[in-house]
Amino acid sequence: MLRIAKLPIAIFAVLIILFPWVAREIPAIDHYTDIMVFVGIYCLITLGLCILMGYAGQISIGHAAFFGIGAYVSAILTVRFGINPWACMLIGTAVSSAVAVLVGAPSLKLKGHYLAMATLAFGIVIFIIFNEEIEWTGGPDGMSGIPGLSLFGFAFDSAEKYYYLVWSFVILAFIFTINIIQSGTGRALRAIHASEPAAGAMGVNISKYKIIVFVYSAVLASLAGSLYAHYLNFINPSTFDLFFSIKLVIMIALGGMHNLWGAIIGSGIITFLSYEWLHYFEEFEVIVYGAILLLVTVFLPNGLVGVPGIVKGWFRR
Amino acid sequence: METISFAGQLFQYLITGLTVGSIYAMVAVGFNIIYNVTDIINFAQGEFVMLGGLIMVFFHVAVGLPLILAFPSTVILVTAVGILIDRLAIRPIRRPSVLTLIIATIALSILIKGAAMFIWGKDPYDLPAFSGRNPINFIGAVIQPQYFWVFGFLVFIAVALTFFFDRTIIGKAMSACADNPDAASLVGIDVKRMVLLSFALSAAIGAIAGIVITPISLMEYDRGAMLAVKGFGAAILGGLGSFPGAIIGGLILGSIESFGAGLVHSGYKDAFALIVLMAVLFFKPSGILGDIEISKIKRF
Incomplete structure (x- = not known):
C-alpha cells in the first residue's frame, strides 16, 4: 500500500475527463454530472480525513466544522465585502488552519474516545455559532447570492464547467496526498498509528506530525466548503451539522480508510445514495446509513477496497 | 404578572439546572458502567434515554397502562435493546479497536434514531407528570413536582448502584472486570456476560432518565446525540469511570448550562x-x- 501505482491514477483521470461526455449522451444519467460535482467536493474532505484517520489513526467527528468555515468565510467575504472569491477561498483555508491549530494542539494530545468527543463537541459548537451569529451568517435561514467562480473572464457557470474545476482540485489533492504518504511525513504517521510510544522513542515528533495532518485535512475540508458555497450560491447551517460529520466518517469507513482510493469510492457511493438512490426512503435514509456503517464495521473492517483481499483469501484456502 | 426578584430568578436557574443536570448525571453513570467493564464509550447512550421517554409515552399514553406497570415495562424493553446492542453489534466485531468501537456505537446511535423516527415520527411527545403539574412556589422559584421525581430517581440510582457494586456478588464480579478483565476471567468470572450485563444496566438507567425527564422537557426522536454528548461531558468533568464524579459532574454541567x-x-x-x-x-x-x-x- 506504500507505493501507489501511477497507472490507476492516469486511468482514473481519463475516466473523470470522459464522464460528462458520456453522461450528456444518456438522458437517464445526464444529471449525474451535477451529482459528480458534489462527489468531488466530498472527495476533497474525505481525502484529508482518510490520511488523518486511516493513516495517522486520529479520529475526527467534527470535520463538518472546517467544511462550514470554508463555506461561510467565502460566503461572508464575497456577499458582505465583495472580495474576490479566489482570495476568499485562500482566506478560508487560512482561517481553517488557524482554528485547526487552536483546536488540534490541545485535542490531539488526547486519544481514542477523548479525541472523538472533543472533535464532536467542537463540530457542534461551530454549528451552533453558524446558527446564532445571525448578523454575520444569516442564522438558520442561511446566506444567498454567493457569486460563482470565474478565472480570467472564464465563468464556471455550468455543472460541466464546475465539474472539471472541482475534479482538478481532487486530482491535485489526491496526488499531493500520495506524496505526503510516501514521504517521511507519511512514514512518521504510520509509525504513530502503529504505536505512539515506539514512534516517540524512535525520535518522531508525534505532536508535530499530528498537527500537520490535522491542519492539512482541515485545509482540504475548507477548500471543499468554499467550492460548495460558490457552486450552490446558497448555504445554510443544516449542511454542516453533526450528521454531516458522521456521513464523512461513513464515506471513508465504507470505502476503506486505510487507502486513499477508499475515500473516493466511499464518497462516490454515499453521495449518489443521498442525492439519487435513496429518494425513495426520504428522511429514513438515516436508517440505511446506520445499517451500512454497522455492517461495514462488523464485516468489512477494511471497507470496500478490502473486498478483493477477502475474495483472494477464499480462493487461497 | 408578579415581578420575580433577581435572587429568585437565580434560584430558579439553579433548580432547573440541577434537574437537567440529574439527567446528565444518569447518562454519565450509564457511560461509566459500560466504560468501566469494557473500555468502550457507548455513543448510543443518549438513544437509551430517548427510547425510554418515547416507549413510556407509548405504554402510558397510547396503550393506557397505569404508571406502575408502564414504568417497569419500558425499562425492561429498553434493557432488551441494550442487550441486543451488545449481542448483535459489539460482540461480533472481530478486531475491536477504539476506532472501530467508536464507529460501531455511532452507527447504532443513528440506526436507533432512524428507527425511532420511523416509529414515532418527528413530533415531540408529552407524558403526564407523575404527580400532577401544580407548581410549588419556593423563595420566588417555581418548582414542578416532577423535579422531585427526577432528584429522587437520581438518589435511588446512586444508592442502588452502590449497593449493587459493594454488596452483591455480580456487582463485585463486574468491578473485578473493570479492574482487570484477564485476572477476572482467571478467577472464573464470565467477562462476556459481565459486558452484556453492563450494557443492560446502563440501558436501564438511560431508560429511567428518559422516563422521568419527558414530562418536563418532552421527548422526540433526535434528542439522543445531544444527551449523549452532554452526559459524556458530565462523566469527563467528574472523572471518567467515577460514579460520584458522574453525579457531581452532571449537576455542575446542568447548572452551568442553565445559568449560561x-x-x-x-x-x-x-x-x-x-x-x-x-x-x-x-x-x-x-x-x-x-x-x-x-x-x-x-x-x-
Whole structure:
C-alpha cells in the first residue's frame, strides 16, 4: 500500500475527463454530472480525513466544522465585502488552519474516545455559532447570492464547467496526498498509528506530525466548503451539522480508510445514495446509513477496497 | 404578572439546572458502567434515554397502562435493546479497536434514531407528570413536582448502584472486570456476560432518565446525540469511570448550562456544556474526581 501505482491514477483521470461526455449522451444519467460535482467536493474532505484517520489513526467527528468555515468565510467575504472569491477561498483555508491549530494542539494530545468527543463537541459548537451569529451568517435561514467562480473572464457557470474545476482540485489533492504518504511525513504517521510510544522513542515528533495532518485535512475540508458555497450560491447551517460529520466518517469507513482510493469510492457511493438512490426512503435514509456503517464495521473492517483481499483469501484456502 | 426578584430568578436557574443536570448525571453513570467493564464509550447512550421517554409515552399514553406497570415495562424493553446492542453489534466485531468501537456505537446511535423516527415520527411527545403539574412556589422559584421525581430517581440510582457494586456478588464480579478483565476471567468470572450485563444496566438507567425527564422537557426522536454528548461531558468533568464524579459532574454541567442560558445567551444553551467539555478535555482530562494514574493505565 506504500507505493501507489501511477497507472490507476492516469486511468482514473481519463475516466473523470470522459464522464460528462458520456453522461450528456444518456438522458437517464445526464444529471449525474451535477451529482459528480458534489462527489468531488466530498472527495476533497474525505481525502484529508482518510490520511488523518486511516493513516495517522486520529479520529475526527467534527470535520463538518472546517467544511462550514470554508463555506461561510467565502460566503461572508464575497456577499458582505465583495472580495474576490479566489482570495476568499485562500482566506478560508487560512482561517481553517488557524482554528485547526487552536483546536488540534490541545485535542490531539488526547486519544481514542477523548479525541472523538472533543472533535464532536467542537463540530457542534461551530454549528451552533453558524446558527446564532445571525448578523454575520444569516442564522438558520442561511446566506444567498454567493457569486460563482470565474478565472480570467472564464465563468464556471455550468455543472460541466464546475465539474472539471472541482475534479482538478481532487486530482491535485489526491496526488499531493500520495506524496505526503510516501514521504517521511507519511512514514512518521504510520509509525504513530502503529504505536505512539515506539514512534516517540524512535525520535518522531508525534505532536508535530499530528498537527500537520490535522491542519492539512482541515485545509482540504475548507477548500471543499468554499467550492460548495460558490457552486450552490446558497448555504445554510443544516449542511454542516453533526450528521454531516458522521456521513464523512461513513464515506471513508465504507470505502476503506486505510487507502486513499477508499475515500473516493466511499464518497462516490454515499453521495449518489443521498442525492439519487435513496429518494425513495426520504428522511429514513438515516436508517440505511446506520445499517451500512454497522455492517461495514462488523464485516468489512477494511471497507470496500478490502473486498478483493477477502475474495483472494477464499480462493487461497 | 408578579415581578420575580433577581435572587429568585437565580434560584430558579439553579433548580432547573440541577434537574437537567440529574439527567446528565444518569447518562454519565450509564457511560461509566459500560466504560468501566469494557473500555468502550457507548455513543448510543443518549438513544437509551430517548427510547425510554418515547416507549413510556407509548405504554402510558397510547396503550393506557397505569404508571406502575408502564414504568417497569419500558425499562425492561429498553434493557432488551441494550442487550441486543451488545449481542448483535459489539460482540461480533472481530478486531475491536477504539476506532472501530467508536464507529460501531455511532452507527447504532443513528440506526436507533432512524428507527425511532420511523416509529414515532418527528413530533415531540408529552407524558403526564407523575404527580400532577401544580407548581410549588419556593423563595420566588417555581418548582414542578416532577423535579422531585427526577432528584429522587437520581438518589435511588446512586444508592442502588452502590449497593449493587459493594454488596452483591455480580456487582463485585463486574468491578473485578473493570479492574482487570484477564485476572477476572482467571478467577472464573464470565467477562462476556459481565459486558452484556453492563450494557443492560446502563440501558436501564438511560431508560429511567428518559422516563422521568419527558414530562418536563418532552421527548422526540433526535434528542439522543445531544444527551449523549452532554452526559459524556458530565462523566469527563467528574472523572471518567467515577460514579460520584458522574453525579457531581452532571449537576455542575446542568447548572452551568442553565445559568449560561439564562444570564448570557439562550441561543448558546447547548454550547456551554460543550465548551465546558472541551475545556476539561484540553486542560484536565482526568476530571474532578478522576484518578490521573488510572486514566493513564486505561487502554488509550
